[in-house]
Amino acid sequence: MLSEPDWDFLLDTALMHHTMWAKGRWEFASEVRLRAAKFGATPEDRLRLRQEIDVPEEYPAGAAGNDNVTSIESRRDRWTS
Template sequence: MAGRGPRPKDPDRRARGNRDPVPQTVLRFERADPPDLPDDVDWHPRTQEWWAMWRRSAQADTFTETDWSFLMDTALMHHAMWSKGQWTLAAEVRLRVAKYGATPEDRARLRMVFADADEKDEKRGARPATGARERHGVLKALPSPAASGE
């Protein structure tokens, strides 16, 4: 006996194949060491702290040379905000650091998780397995109203 229902549609004729129409380009990863801020700028102390934070961040382990270059441009905007009061740059800085996973929301959108999350999940699942009887005790079935003649 064959399967039930109509024959499946030819995959080439489906409207949605859930496959990426553009193939991925696989690149060789070359980690770049975090650069120092250039000496030709008298950096605002807040920008120096901000840069040091990014250098220490977990995300920094995945940065390439182009990532650091983009972040350096962002540091110049950050410096202009704090030293010259150019707060109109704040929105651009926020958008730029979001690309690097600056906030928990950014990391969630980028599907970034910290390695300790795996450890926490393992600990959470390490509870002793209990069956339904241990959780609920002995359950008794009640007679249905139809069986009792009501």
């Protein structure tokens, strides 16, 4: 689905995001937001882009078989302990 220039664009965006959070370089925030929107990061972005997310029937949301998803509770426990 994505071409090599698309991946380069996303990698640059990820590096900006990392720099923003790791070094407090908040001037990157608006650029990161714009770049993420171009790829449909939020439901509103996907509506604007007329994108739909297809979920395969074999893995509907919340069904067993999604073992690669970490429980939010385990993440919260790590932050509070």
